[in-house]
Amino acid sequence: MKGVPLRVEIGPNECAEETATLVHRPDGETDTVERDGLADTVQEHLDTVHAKLYASAEETLEAGVREAESREEILGTIGQHGGYVRCGWCGAEACEEPIKSAIAAEIVMVPLDRDEEPVHEECAICGAEATETAYFARSY
Ligand SMILES: [Zn+2]
Incomplete structure (x- = not known):
């Protein structure tokens, strides 16, 4: 639960619906996505998470x-x-x-x-x- 930039959750609902729920570490944003093409979807979400982490690091630096x-x-x-x-x-x-x-x-x-x-x-x-x-x- 800690330190993982993008968590992929597959529970009973996701199993039944052939989806996966992606959870962003920086802000807890979730998105339920199709299982098809999941690797590409994960890559896109990782890019978003990277941008979120970078923006927050920049803010911390500027404030200091x-x-x-x-x-x-x-x-x-x-x-x-x-x-x-x-x-x-x-x-x-x-x-x-x-x-x-x-x-x-x-x-x-x-x-x-x-x-x-x-x-x-x-x-x-x-x-x-x-x-x-x-x-x-x-x-x-
Ligand atoms: Zn000098």
Whole structure:
């Protein structure tokens, strides 16, 4: 019952009617479908379940990201809320160090799309021009 993305139920009713009931894990949505072509139907439902799980993961991620524009803000925000802090970064490792040594948080992610403009114009730590967007979080 736990961790299975799509449950296929075949009980007495489904046996009599040559159907199957598909249950989506993320929201419990059910659909009773014909047994004919079940493999294709299951594939379609798995795609839907994947989309539901992805959307909910994206929501959780966005809710856990906060902005910061200075060293103090990075420290204060992570200290108070945990999660991720997004800020401008000049790209120098030296700018990660003051955060690391103060609260054991470090840059855990830099977006792969290097053509995208950084979220802020200045590096939150040194004030130089930001060339990247950095995500700070506590390291475990
Ligand atoms: Zn910097």
